[in-house]
Amino acid sequence: MDIISLIIFLAVGxxxxxxxxxxxxxxxxxxxxxxxxxxxxxxxxGFVFGMIGITTGGFLGSIIMATVGAIILLFIISLVKKx
Numbered sequence: 001m002d003i004i005s006l007i008i009f010l011a012v013g014x015x016x017x018x019x020x021x022x023x024x025x026x027x028x029x030x031x032x033x034x035x036x037x038x039x040x041x042x043x044x045x046g047f048v049f050g051m052i053g054i055t056t057g058g059f060l061g062s063i064i065m066a067t068v069g070a071i072i073l074l075f076i077i078s079l080v081k082k083x
Contacts, residue, residue, distance in 0.1 A: 013038030016063060020070030024078070037070050045069020 017034030020041060029037060045065040049056060056065045 009039075010035055012063065012066070013042070016041055016066040016070050019067050020074055023067075024071055024074040037073060038066060041068075041070025041073045042066035043069065044073050048072065 013035040014031055015034075016038035017029065017036065018038075020037060021029055021034060042062070042065070045068050048069060049065050056062055
């Protein structure tokens with residue numbers, strides 16, 4: 001992975017984390033928090049979409065999949081915090 005790919009990877013992670021934070025909680029988590037939520041959400045979204053049998057193509061499909069995964073992640077975190 002070269003430096004440009006790493007920067008794009010982190011920027012997409014931050015964007016996805018920010019989107020999910022705004023949808024679920026109403027605010028973001030800062031740059032580092034958004035990147036972590038976005039990356040973990042992308043992994044979770046890929047797993048969930050794969051289990052369902054949905055394949056995404058292209059950049060927009062990946063953003064949607066990662067955002068859905070990040071929303072699921074934030075929902076699970078909110079459930080754990082309540083207990």
